[in-house]
Amino acid sequence: MRKLIFYISAICICISCISSNSQTANSKDNAEIPFVSSPIPAYTASSPLEENLVNQFNIYIDAMRNGNVELVKQYLYSDLFAQYPADYKNRAYQTIVNLFQNTVTETENNGFxxxxxxxxxxxxxxxxxxxxxxxxxxxNLSGHDKFIADKSQIFAISTNNGESWQFLEMSEDAEHILSLRFSQRIISQIVE
Known part of the structure; x- marks a missing residue:
């Protein structure tokens, strides 16, 4: 998400430079922004299991956008905060939702x-x-006739054969978090 905030700031600088006909736009900033010609489309599910995964991801993202912490708790991978006390978990969930909402608000305030x-x-x-x-x-970030596609990876995890899904962002800690429930054999298949 910090990358996204950087992109928003860099685009605003580029747009202000372009609109004032300035030739001093920083080419380094432009090179780091993943501009695309149009937004990247959503994946087309090829099975009911994949369709359920995509639908639940969309519900999760809507819950984050709308600040529905209780619904976010259902979709954020449950072992993410497994070793922490309940009070910390509740604050952590709220912090994650607030960060996402603040990013969306800042983005929309900048016309994207x-x-x-x-x-x-x-x-x-x-x-x-x-x-x-x-x-x-x-x-996908859209605005001011510009499109940015910031790609990342997540793990979608179901323990009931795809009926319900939880999501974990790929990070430095993801392998350790997955090891709380999955064998090293499974983790090796995931991260290789």
């Missing part, structure tokens, strides 16, 4: 819109009734 989608499914691992998908997500 954000649309988060699953843009691809990169890997699928099945272990009995547990499913782990590695998904590419794209945060």
């Amino acid at each position: 819109t954000i649309n988060c989608v699953i843009s691809d499914i990169l890997k699928q691992i099945s272990d009995n009734d547990r499913q782990i998908y590695v998904c590419e997500t794209t945060m």
Whole structure:
């Protein structure tokens, strides 16, 4: 998300430079912004299981956007804060939602819109009734005749054969968090 805020700031600088006919736009900033010709489309599910995953991801993103912390708790991977006391967990969930909402508000105040989608499914691992998908997500940023596609990856995890899904952003801690529930064999398949 910090990357996204950087992009918003860099675009605003570029737009102000262009609108004032200035030739001093910083080419380094432009090179780091992932401009695209149009927003990246959402992944088209090829099975009911994938359709359920995509639908639940969309519900999760809407809950984040609308500040529905209780609904976010259902979709954010439950082991994310497993080792912390309940009071800390509640504050952590609220902080995550606030950060997302603040990013959306700042983006919209600068004349842009954000649309988060699953843009691809990169890997699928099945272990009995547990499913782990590695998904590419794209945060499409649109405005001022510019399009930015900020791609990242998440793990979509289901412990009931795809009926319900939880999401974990790929990060430095993700492998450790997954190890609380999954064997090293499964984790190796996920992260290789």
